[in-house]
Amino acid sequence: MLVLGIETSTPQASVAIGSEQGVVASAMVSRGANYNEFLLPAIRFCLEESRLGYRNLGAVAVSLGPGLFSGMRVGVATAKAIAQTLSLPMVGMASLDLVAYEVRYSAKTICAVLDARRNEVFHAFYRSSPGGIQRMTEYRVEKPGQLAIGIASRPEEVLLVGNGSLLYRDMFEELGSVCEVGTMSHAFPNARSLVELSLPRLFREDFDSPYDLKPLYLRHSARRIQWERIRTERSA
Amino acid sequence: MNDVPRDPMGRPLTEPTAPSLADDAVLTQPTTAVKDLPIEEWDESTLVLGIETSCDETSAAVVKGGREILSNVIISQGDLHGEYGGIVPEVAARAHVEALTPVIGEALLRADATFWDLDAVAATLGPGLIGSLLVGVAEAKSIAAVLEVPFVGVNHLEAHLYSNLLTHPEAKFPALALVISGGHTLIVNALSDGDYDIVGTTIDDAAGEAFDKVARFLGLDYPGGPEIDRLSLLGNPEAVKFPRAMATESGFDVSYSGLKTAVINHVRKLETAGEAVVVEDIAASFQQAVVDIQVAKTMAAVEYVEAERVFLCGGVAANSGLRQGLGDACAARGISMTVPPMELCTDNAAMVAACATAMIRRGRTTSLDAAPDPNLRLA
Numbered sequence: 001m002l003v004l005g006i007e008t009s010t011p012q013a014s015v016a017i018g019s020e021q022g023v024v025a026s027a028m029v030s031r032g033a034n035y036n037e038f039l040l041p042a043i044r045f046c047l048e049e050s051r052l053g054y055r056n057l058g059a060v061a062v063s064l065g066p067g068l069f070s071g072m073r074v075g076v077a078t079a080k081a082i083a084q085t086l087s088l089p090m091v092g093m094a095s096l097d098l099v100a101y102e103v104r105y106s107a108k109t110i111c112a113v114l115d116a117r118r119n120e121v122f123h124a125f126y127r128s129s130p131g132g133i134q135r136m137t138e139y140r141v142e143k144p145g146q147l148a149i150g151i152a153s154r155p156e157e158v159l160l161v162g163n164g165s166l167l168y169r170d171m172f173e174e175l176g177s178v179c180e181v182g183t184m185s186h187a188f189p190n191a192r193s194l195v196e197l198s199l200p201r202l203f204r205e206d207f208d209s210p211y212d213l214k215p216l217y218l219r220h221s222a223r224r225i226q227w228e229r230i231r232t233e234r235s236a
Numbered sequence: 237m238n239d240v241p242r243d244p245m246g247r248p249l250t251e252p253t254a255p256s257l258a259d260d261a262v263l264t265q266p267t268t269a270v271k272d273l274p275i276e277e278w279d280e281s282t283l284v285l286g287i288e289t290s291c292d293e294t295s296a297a298v299v300k301g302g303r304e305i306l307s308n309v310i311i312s313q314g315d316l317h318g319e320y321g322g323i324v325p326e327v328a329a330r331a332h333v334e335a336l337t338p339v340i341g342e343a344l345l346r347a348d349a350t351f352w353d354l355d356a357v358a359a360t361l362g363p364g365l366i367g368s369l370l371v372g373v374a375e376a377k378s379i380a381a382v383l384e385v386p387f388v389g390v391n392h393l394e395a396h397l398y399s400n401l402l403t404h405p406e407a408k409f410p411a412l413a414l415v416i417s418g419g420h421t422l423i424v425n426a427l428s429d430g431d432y433d434i435v436g437t438t439i440d441d442a443a444g445e446a447f448d449k450v451a452r453f454l455g456l457d458y459p460g461g462p463e464i465d466r467l468s469l470l471g472n473p474e475a476v477k478f479p480r481a482m483a484t485e486s487g488f489d490v491s492y493s494g495l496k497t498a499v500i501n502h503v504r505k506l507e508t509a510g511e512a513v514v515v516e517d518i519a520a521s522f523q524q525a526v527v528d529i530q531v532a533k534t535m536a537a538v539e540y541v542e543a544e545r546v547f548l549c550g551g552v553a554a555n556s557g558l559r560q561g562l563g564d565a566c567a568a569r570g571i572s573m574t575v576p577p578m579e580l581c582t583d584n585a586a587m588v589a590a591c592a593t594a595m596i597r598r599g600r601t602t603s604l605d606a607a608p609d610p611n612l613r614l615a
């Protein structure tokens with residue numbers, strides 16, 4: 001089954017096409033920022049270079065974030081439209097899962113950390129399991145300092161990956177040798193991992209419907225937060 | 237088109253998908269039949285899917301030959317924004333992501349068409365809220381890419397002009413158009429398809445914005461425009477003589493900021509004096525002032541460009557006072573005024589598809605790397 005993977009939830013956007021036999025084409029850009037300009041030409045490039053057409057696709061996988069709101073929306077909207085037009089099954093995966101999957105051979109506990117801006121990070125903890133990874137915590141958004149306290153309270157050694165761990169490296173390295181910060185090559189979720197990770201779910205027919213798939217925001221809009229604060233103050 | 241196979245959810249089934257990469261045949265098989273219609277073949281049977289997500293309405297429509305609406309599905313987010321008393325861009329963008337896929341499915345279903353019947357896909361490119369525009373543009377471009385048909389990025393304001401052409405067979409350019417909504421107040425001299433001159437605008441608030449602000453001040457439900465219109469019918473438009481401020485005496489620009497302030501000051505004065513505030517009278521008097529200002533400026537522009545036809549369009553074109561006032565003024569001058577039915581005054585995708593059809597006939601399509609422009613200009 002040929003899967004089209006779309007990952008646009010961080011400043012690095014990528015698309016990939018692959019099957020159970022491996023990725024046949026991929027395209028990535030880290031300085032484009034405008035996913036609306038990148039995405040369809042990139043998909044076209046991957047299809048043309050591998051002598052395929054949209055009708056050869058068997059499924060669409062998309063990263064749901066957490067990440068940058070606009071990027072997530074463009075990716076999810078594009079994936080939904082392609083799946084809807086071709087009546088293809090689709091699956092949505094979390095960006096943090098993709099980041100953790102990259103370092104799945106580590107014996108340590110894995111913590112995927114992505115920059116959430118406004119001095120916060122998105123994160124989740126994983127342990128490697130046969131053939132993949134197993135998530136142990138909820139997806140969270142927190143101050144990096146809070147995350148550092150959480151890591152310090154754990155008995156085991158932790159490997160941090162993702163651009164959030166690089167951005168706040170100093171804070172995490174202060175924790176000493178229990179905490180290792182991963183390399184730049186694993187800083188961002190990518191569409192190749194997405195294709196690979198989506199296959200087991202596709203084979204299990206554990207599909208998401210394009211009719212109700214939505215990004216993983218983990219945050220309310222700024223206006224909603226403000227509004228709820230006002231309401232609590234009023235009722236207090 | 238009647239015997240389109242459907243899946244259990246009632247969605248039209250499309251072409252079967254290909255086997256896995258392991259199948260060598262995949263690599264030699266032609267991908268899709270390219271639907272590259274010469275422009276002269278854009279006749280009465282061409283089908284265009286339009287998508288509109290510039291503000292707080294999620295809409296998709298199928299229009300045949302640029303004139304016949306086969307479907308026009310609109311989901312309004314009014315309820316979502318009501319508690320904030322105005323549109324919250326992030327809330328709007330999130331709602332579009334969730335609503336658009338079912339809205340497109342429903343538009344095709346009602347049109348009794350499949351994706352593969354479409355000859356082009358269009359979406360609003362701007363002006364509007366960037367986060368909202370992104371969703372519609374991304375989906376429209378993706379559908380067009382898969383089908384290998386042209387994508388057309390449409391100017392939202394130009395699309396409003398086509399809401400008149402779409403619903404009135406006799407309507408045609410040249411015309412003087414009043415595009416009036418929560419975001420815009422424009423007097424446009426529309427000479428022909430794609431050739432527009434803006435002759436007047438607002439120097440501060442859009443007309444719909446003034447309606448919403450006054451409504452909020454009066455404690456009315458959001459959206460305030462329709463609420464003021466409803467109360468106006470119960471009140472006396474002569475009760476309070478609000479100023480008819482003309483931004484410039486000679487030009488065609490309007491100003492609504494002063495009028496809004498006058499309403500607020502008047503109500504505060506009544507309250508300080510301990511007098512009763514008759515909301516119906518204030519609503520009626522305010523609405524009458526807006527109508528008088530807008531009709532005066534529009535008719536002055538009609539005279540200036542010697543227009544023989546007036547198009548009224550945009551969300552505020554649903555206002556009964558404005559429809560009546562501008563209609564009477566045009567009748568008195570012996571020229572025709574057209575205004576679309578309510579569901580085509582508010583933001584909708586049928587007008588986007590109609591506008592796109594006219595653009596394709598002029599050879600205008602949009603590249604798949606196009607990005608939306610929140611500040612896109614009409615002229």
Ligand SMILES: [Zn+2]
Binds near residue numbers: 392417582583
């Ligand atoms: Zn509009």
